[in-house]
Amino acid sequence: MAQAIRKKPVSKSVNAAVSARIAAQDHFRTLRLGTPFQPRIDALAKTQDWYNWAGCRAPHSLWDEELEYFAIRSQAALFDISPMTKYRIEGPDAEAFLDRVTLRDVTKLKPGRVHYTAWCDDEGFVLDDGTLFRLSPKRFRLCSQERHLPWLLDSAIGFDVTVEEETEAVAGLALQGPTSFAVLRDAGFAGVEKLKIFDLADFPHDGGTVGISRTGFTGDLGYELFVPADKALSLWDRLMKAGVLRGIRAIGYTALNRARLEAGLIVANADFTTAEHAIRADRLRMPDEIGLGFMIDLEKGHFNGRRAILETRAKRKLRHMLVGLEIEGNIPAEHAIVYHKKSQEVGLVSAAMWSPMAKRNIAIASLARPYGDTMVEDLWVEIYAMRELQYQKLMKRAKVVARPFIKLDRRTANPPADF
């Protein structure tokens, strides 16, 4: 057999799988792919301000990053989330499998519901956080920042479940802001008013269906819509048309990033380093060290990392603490060092901004315990503000505060407000 392989000449007649593989070669010509919404986004991209999101050409801003933020808070903002990694997890054991992989109790996640969760390696270090959508009793969608197919497939051994990566097959949109409900209703998604926060349902669209969930990354009233890639443009058009009178605007990531910070939400590989990407072993983080300890359900059965998490808790070996900070003044403290008593370095700010909604200077920071845990007094941040080629060095008092930094009643109000 081996000899036969060696002697076989380069074959010209190839089977269908090989033909498909060869047909996919030309990706090297386009390093940043467009998403299914790209034609619409390109038409609106006045700033041409792009960044690389998982190999896609995604907008930092489309016309004005500050005004785009206000569209989220005052009207309805449309943000393309298609590059987010998506896995379809299906089978009789899908629930048991996900219960084993992720931190939260998946048996409590009912069909038609979504929860925010995270998953760890065997040593209890966070691989990623993400959202888990229960589409039906036996079918789930897991959305995340990074890619985890080998981890999911290896974990699936012994479970009757299939795991399939569907990032490019499924297009996603976030529609966020006070008028987002009205836009959906006016677009004809009958019954969307019944969706409570973290609810999920299918609605007819363009001869198929769109999955709409009342979820988002802004702390505001908002929805996320998932649709097969070939129905993406018709969905976009349907929303934009219905939203004209409701002030709908497409936005880029900078605006969304501000909204998420106000909502106190963390971003993988911005506020913590995911375990499969941490080159330096001391950058690994357990859920308790990045504010995700609340997800850990010790009542349910075994899950990946449980033993290590329990042991670390028992031996009080947790080393880090992720906190929300309120900093005096109005100068954003992005990537500032956090000090105790203005002298001892105890941590780093990973995200910071002046919050227009809270009218406070807010930040997310990682501190070395016990700072941020039992020691929360006398914390300071040193801000290096570059102003016309000079650093203005400011030492500002920081107070540990609860997240989210803003709480908007309209996010959870039922029925959702009709602006």
Add this chain to the structure above:
Amino acid sequence: MKAWDAIIIGGGHNGLVNACYLQRAGLDVLVVEKNDWVGGAATSRELTPGFLYSNCSYVCSLFRPEIMRDLELPRFGLQVISYEGGAVFTRDGDYLANYRDHDAHRREFARFSKRDAEAYDRYARDVTRQCRFIQPLLMRTAPDPTSLRPRDLGELLYLGKKFAGLSAQEMALTLRFWTMSISEFLDEYFETDVIKANFALSGIIGTALGPMSPGTAYVLLHHYMGEVDGSVGAWGYARGGMGAVTKALAASFKASGGTIRTGAEVDHVLVGRGKAKGVVLAGGEEIYGKLVVSNADVKRTFLKLVEEKELPDIFLRRVRNFKIRGSSGKVNIALDSLPEFPALPKDSPVYRGDMHFTDSMERMERAYDDWKAGRWSADPFLDMVIPTTLDPTMAPPGKHFMSCFVQYAPPRIAGAEWTDADRDGFAESVISQIAEYSPGFRDRIVHMEVRTPRDIEAEVGLTEGNIFQGELTFDQLLFNRPVPGYAQYRSPVGGLYMCGSSTHPGGGVMGAPGRNAAAEILRDLAKSTSHMSPAHDVI
């Protein structure tokens, strides 16, 4: 009669690095080189008009940037250009490319396996972690574990601390890396044969082992711990061919007052009362030196250049048993136009990277089977580059120089010396493999140089043509390289030092052995080493 402060035997890159550092410390240094040119295995030679051949080593990554800076090599013309990736051609008419862009790399792997495409990050993380552990050791003398000298204890403590600083998981990985086969190591991450073959090649290059032989995982690491200007793991072309490295070293050496004699083959080292006193050239000329440094490999140095009676028995036995096995050859080709590969789109960056044709682990291992039987591989493993796609100085416009590193080629053919007919057969195995993927390839050939282990040994002086001056398996690394008790560049003969790739940290155009040997020599002479930069921080 003049006595030089130091005589360096061999003008290879390590000999020249060593010479440069000693000369800059104020010593009066002579380099003697048997060929009419310097460079050893890092040369660029115009073997046919208009074409420069990197006829031994052909790509650059390992050469330490600290050395380039200390010796002002950019001032003397050294420029290294990163290249763009590469590919393995598959037997079904496709190829698997390695792209520099992270997402293109993933999409390319996903054409073969979505799972393996997403496994790459974990693989890269683990390999990077190991490289970061080893990198700082390259520019330090390996400690002698049996010594109680404060320096050795200090270095052992450093090594111990570094190891203790690893997590339990990393320690386990380190031990596995040093002992596993590359095949088994890759099995831990990937499931697709061609993807494994793509990575495995770094584990067998220059090594008389197959991908399924234990110890080959470390060889892969050795090829990943280099850099091009801070881009760790990247490989590049030296502009003007690999001879640009040694040309710059020679110019730097001369500029600081050093002397090079080419066409001066050393017959033996002059030893009196257990101490090296100089060298005797092949013509009988005696040159005296206060110390002698050999850039030749450990076998050539102690089995050919030093009389046996001067050496302890156990040392001699260990030198004899040191593995410097011939495993590879080279076919260097001048082309009158760029070859076409129908499988490869015309605008593919792969033309500017390294190309391979071995698309399965089994083919790679079977190529090694031929070596064990004393034959060159009927279906060889090639590491093929066309540096002229990025370097306009090596061939006229539109013409190209192609370097094919070929494995496996045994030191002897079925127990007998290589014959010219064998050499032709070896070349044909290479050309026919390329021609299979590149129709019309033969017609583009203007000139060709074929180098079997025999040729490389005869010209460069590397025993059996082994490119690393000794295999990079764990039994021959750190304080065991080349011989336990003699891993600190000194030898049983007083005043005779080693500075070649047979010594720590081993082969590849790295320069670290030459530099570390200089540090030890200067220490023995109680001279300052302030002109030698310590290893760059790994943060």
